[in-house]
Amino acid sequence: MADSGGGPVIIGGLDPCSFSDYPGRTAAVIFTRGCNFRCPFCHNPSLLKAGREGVMRESELLAFLEKRRGRLDGVVVTGGEPTLQAGLPGFLARIREMGYPVKLDTNGSNPVMLEQLLAAGLVDYVAMDLKAPPAKYDRLAGVRVDMTALCRTVSLIAKSGVPHHFRTTVVDGLLDSGDIGRIRAELLPAGSRYVLQPYVPVSEAA
Secondary structure (H helix, E strand, O other): OHHEEEEEEEEEEEEEEEEEEEEEEEEEEEEOOOOOOOOOOOOHHHHHHOOOOOOHHHHHHHHHHHHHHHHHOOOEEOOOHHHOOHHHHHHHEEEEEHHOOOEEOOOOOEEEEEHHHHHHHOEEEEEEEOOOOHHHHHHOOOOOOOOOHHHHHHHHHOOOOEEEEEEEEOOOOOHHHHHHHHHHHHHOOOEEEEEEEOOOOOOHHH
16 A cells, blocks of 8 residues: 555554544554644653654555454544644545544644545544643643634534544643633633543553
8 A cells, every 4th residue: 555645644653442532433543753732741752753754654554454444443543743744634535445434633733734634524533632721721732832723723623513522631730620611611612522531640541
């Protein structure tokens, strides 16, 4: 299988079978390399730098998914931040050609790529992290965040008609109940599902 157009997707890891990452489906989870955020509570720090090589070639990953047809009923693409990968549209197209529904996890920083994916019908489910209320977003993301772009992503997802949810990792000492209230009031679209997940240190999650 050839690498997708736009260049190969740099793969940083693969969970061959997950029962919890794609609601209602048994899915493979693909971790892409590279992220533009530097969250102080990041669970995947090894994926932050993009690099030029991954743990496996895109063509090898697609061959793996081909062999798992009938045994898996979904694919999750996460990161890192997948929307930074120029080859993502072609990659997702190949996955969907195999009959797999695709769930995309995103930090919401790249609405241009997300709009392209939604317009092409390449994602079947979207989960977006809402890190903090706007006033604290830079602190929780570890970088200066373009809130206009992020809010555009929120709107695209909410209006897409694609199943989705928004989620916040609640880190003691960084977020409190007042912050959660402000996220709901200032960022969360009406009618969208919102999930709070407790922060579990990497040492405890391993």
